[in-house]
Amino acid sequence: MSIILNKVNYVYSAGTAYEIQALKNVNLKIEDGEFIGVIGHTGSGKSTLIQHLNGLMRATSGGIYYNGEDIYDKDYDMRGLRSKVGLVFQYPEHQLFETTIFDDVCFGPLNQGLSKKEAGVRAFEALNCVGLSEELYYQSPFDLSGGQKRRVAIAGVLAMKPEMIILDEPTAGLDPKGRDEILDQIAKMHKERGITVVLVSHSMEDVAKYVGRIIVMNQGEVMFDDTPNGVFRHYRELEAVGLAAPAVTYLLHELSERGLPVGTEATTVETAKKEILKMLASLEKR
Amino acid sequence: MIRDITIGQYYPANSPVHRLDPRVKLLGTLIYIISLFVFKGFAAFVLAAIFLVAAIKISRVPFSYMVKGLKAIVVLMVITGLFNLFLTQGTPWVSFWVFTVTYEGAENAALMLIRLAFLIIGTSLMTLTTTPNQLTDGLEKSLHPLSKIGVPVHEIAMMMSIALRFIPILIEETDKIMKAQMARGADFESGNIFRKAKAMIPLLVPLFVSAFRRANDLAMAMEARCYNGGTGRTKMKPLCYKRQDYIAYAVLFLYLAAMIALRFVWTYLSALFGW
Ligand SMILES: Nc1ncnc2c1ncn2[C@@H]1O[C@H](COP(=O)(O)OP(=O)(O)O)[C@@H](O)[C@H]1O
Ligand SMILES: [Mg+2]
Numbered sequence: 121m122s123i124i125l126n127k128v129n130y131v132y133s134a135g136t137a138y139e140i141q142a143l144k145n146v147n148l149k150i151e152d153g154e155f156i157g158v159i160g161h162t163g164s165g166k167s168t169l170i171q172h173l174n175g176l177m178r179a180t181s182g183g184i185y186y187n188g189e190d191i192y193d194k195d196y197d198m199r200g201l202r203s204k205v206g207l208v209f210q211y212p213e214h215q216l217f218e219t220t221i222f223d224d225v226c227f228g229p230l231n232q233g234l235s236k237k238e239a240g241v242r243a244f245e246a247l248n249c250v251g252l253s254e255e256l257y258y259q260s261p262f263d264l265s266g267g268q269k270r271r272v273a274i275a276g277v278l279a280m281k282p283e284m285i286i287l288d289e290p291t292a293g294l295d296p297k298g299r300d301e302i303l304d305q306i307a308k309m310h311k312e313r314g315i316t317v318v319l320v321s322h323s324m325e326d327v328a329k330y331v332g333r334i335i336v337m338n339q340g341e342v343m344f345d346d347t348p349n350g351v352f353r354h355y356r357e358l359e360a361v362g363l364a365a366p367a368v369t370y371l372l373h374e375l376s377e378r379g380l381p382v383g384t385e386a387t388t389v390e391t392a393k394k395e396i397l398k399m400l401a402s403l404e405k406r
Numbered sequence: 407m408i409r410d411i412t413i414g415q416y417y418p419a420n421s422p423v424h425r426l427d428p429r430v431k432l433l434g435t436l437i438y439i440i441s442l443f444v445f446k447g448f449a450a451f452v453l454a455a456i457f458l459v460a461a462i463k464i465s466r467v468p469f470s471y472m473v474k475g476l477k478a479i480v481v482l483m484v485i486t487g488l489f490n491l492f493l494t495q496g497t498p499w500v501s502f503w504v505f506t507v508t509y510e511g512a513e514n515a516a517l518m519l520i521r522l523a524f525l526i527i528g529t530s531l532m533t534l535t536t537t538p539n540q541l542t543d544g545l546e547k548s549l550h551p552l553s554k555i556g557v558p559v560h561e562i563a564m565m566m567s568i569a570l571r572f573i574p575i576l577i578e579e580t581d582k583i584m585k586a587q588m589a590r591g592a593d594f595e596s597g598n599i600f601r602k603a604k605a606m607i608p609l610l611v612p613l614f615v616s617a618f619r620r621a622n623d624l625a626m627a628m629e630a631r632c633y634n635g636g637t638g639r640t641k642m643k644p645l646c647y648k649r650q651d652y653i654a655y656a657v658l659f660l661y662l663a664a665m666i667a668l669r670f671v672w673t674y675l676s677a678l679f680g681w
Contacts, residue, residue: 137417176585199591207589215586217611227608231591262615276590
């Protein structure tokens, strides 16, 4: 199972004075079970790109194929696609509307045509999965903290049991603790359920720690599409477009440039630590 | 989608018309509208058309944008035209079934349609070349004398500019929430009217919540900057007339004078030849 984007272009406000090309000739293939990070500067087209993946936006030109089927076919089941590809928007807490958290999470499953009971079971599972404590389930979603609201909103999409979940900057505006909790939960979900995850972010550090593949967007184009190591190797080019590699990448490159025998591939603090200890050990031996 | 709705759409360009003081454009539009309704006769309309076309050319706004404004009132124009055509008494021209079209009716209908078209194009030209902020600034300054008799001019202008500023924001917000709910399987299109009304709840509740949140934030931000109404408040970009504005006023009054002159010539000629 896969999503293929073939030469996708998207133009906002075509034919007006405000015309802007947000996607330029994007080619991508997303395989089942991947954990992908999409990064790019603000305005680079990340949000536009991901809204194409579940058919909310229609490409100005180009094709999108889900499991080999053209989603722009006249009789393609677009609502079916939306329940297979779950999309959590940026600031998803702004979409809550029900009187209780539980009812709000049931909204998606009910729209899928499930019975009240089945929807309830799904809601329980989803709320449990995002780690919201049970005594909150029947409270108003408007009384929660920002981080809690966001979990409810994510649960609202999870409850639809999508095969793939896309999260648009799920940590924007959260404190470091809330950020780590949400990202850890997403990583756990990916591991346990094998669900495909696309994580949009503008923080390299966030992404580097979790994902297996990074897509870098720049001014509507895919600039890099590689493993984290492969992408961060180009840290100078990333800087030129307003992005930064993780701090450890800089440290390791600096050390290696000063002639120390250290590998520069590590992208997280943990692996960098191992690398440096290894180097120290080898230096001692000499 | 819903974003395509445009209200008072500004067309960014760097033209002499764009650079004019908003007060000139406000007064100019007013004079132009009045001139359309006060003056009669073929020559007056030719002059009005020349004035309009010249202004559009100078403004560098593509003509298609003007026509967009016309589309919105096509129905109104058709109805006005038909009423004038069939309900005016006078010398019969053609008649069929119960309808009679008179010469006067045909003339009235044509006049009315031209007037309406010019009126809409003229006002669109103003909104296309003036940002909403400039417009409210101009209005505030022009109406300033009224504050002497207790009209809260500044407050009205402030409310207007906030409302105008919020229209695109709320449209964008609506679009976003709609998409977010569609991603959760919401369906805003199908079903009968009751189903559709019910489907609006997931859209309207978050929209109201967000409108109140934004209003609160804005009020807080304004208070934090010690906003306390218009008294003693200065502007970052105070409106003041420049050479081009005086030239524009001169052109306007020339236009008005020509219109008045034409009127006298027209009545004189009609009397002379018994038209
Ligand atoms: N609804 C819209 N109408 C017009 N232009 C838009 C709209 N949304 C985004 N854009 C423009 O498209 C470009 C890409 O935006 P977006 O996909 O939101 O970027 P990102 O999510 O990476 O910040 C930006 O230049 C932005 O200004
Ligand atoms: Mg975005």
